[in-house]
């Protein structure tokens with residue numbers, strides 16, 4: 110039987126314990142270490158996993174030659190230094206979204222991982238959700254026709270962060286879903302927002318992404334909405350789909366609905382004939398926890414030496430969109446073109462094929 114991959118989880122606040130729980134439950138790995146600067150958090154989580162080492166300084170993880178991989182779930186500003194130090198210590202790295210605070214940092218991490226033959230994966234968790242995979246399958250089958258527009262809303266009475274605004278907190282999910290569904294990166298972004306509760310930090314933002322071929326996407330993010338809304342609507346020329354992630358079951362509905370501009374009409378009444386309302390279909394989707402799939406995929410990539418579904422390049426693309434949105438926000442919503450066009454900087458998504466790393470399971474536990 111092959112050796113288990115030993116994983117350390119760094120950051121045990123809100124999200125890190127979910128990663129620790131999943132890593133602990135998977136067969137081909139061992140939750141070797143849990144790490145947090147705060148004693149309370151560390152004590153609380155380590156009590157649940159008495160076999161895992163508990164430490165409050167990252168150096169103990171980095172110098173531990175037994176540890177093959179780390180999962181980083183700390184605040185954004187620490188992603189780059191922790192991920193870079195982990196890669197330099199020869200560990201495979203899973204970093205929570207967003208990958209890093211700047212696209213330059215994302216590129217540096219991606220290059221370092223590639224140079225060292227290590228896995229770098231970003232936690233774009235929704236790309237491991239069975240519902241998003243189903244939506245992608247439906248779109249790629251052509252059932253919805255040409256995609257015209259996507260509207261994604263993520264609203265709640267949310268946890269405020271002091272260092273990042275709501276767009277950097279919540280929109281990475283929507284951006285990663287939209288880029289995946291459309292299979293391409295936007296050319297420009299508009300973003301507006303408002304600071305209602307904390308003076309320095311936007312708690313509501315609206316971002317619009319413009320894609321080639323007049324496709325658009327609108328993302329609304331809010332920490333101050335009374336209801337929890339996690340909803341993505343996809344509008345195609347032949348049909349529409351709604352993914353409501355707050356529903357416990359039947360999260361996807363496909364609407365045989367469309368609107369077409371008639372070639373010629375004389376009266377407003379005639380214009381109405383261009384609307385089509387047909388059946389609503391609910392496709393079966395086998396439920397699964399996206400984070401469990403994500404953690405399993407990280408391990409599979411290490412074992413098989415293949416590039417993840419959400420590699421450093423995907424993390425870079427999402428951060429480029431966030432950077433353009435921030436620039437637009439600071440300029441009162443003007444259109445900002447994305448840094449680097451497709452020939453420079455933005456990797457076409459279709460080019461991000463899995464590739465084999467030089468390392469494989471053979472090197473696990475034998476890291477230099």
Ligand SMILES: NC(=O)c1ccc[n+]([C@@H]2O[C@H](COP(=O)([O-])OP(=O)(O)OC[C@H]3O[C@@H](n4cnc5c(N)ncnc54)[C@H](O)[C@@H]3O)[C@@H](O)[C@H]2O)c1
Nearest residue numbers: 120121122123124125145146147150182183184205206234
């Ligand atoms: N994929 C998802 O669905 C999802 C959901 C929530 C959060 N996240 C991401 O997870 C990350 C953490 O978010 P959170 O809400 O859990 O934050 P949090 O503030 O609740 O927890 C962060 C923890 O990291 C610890 N920490 C900070 N610096 C550290 C260091 N240098 N070494 C060790 N520990 C350190 C803090 O003490 C804290 O306990 C963020 O990047 C966030 O965007 C992802």
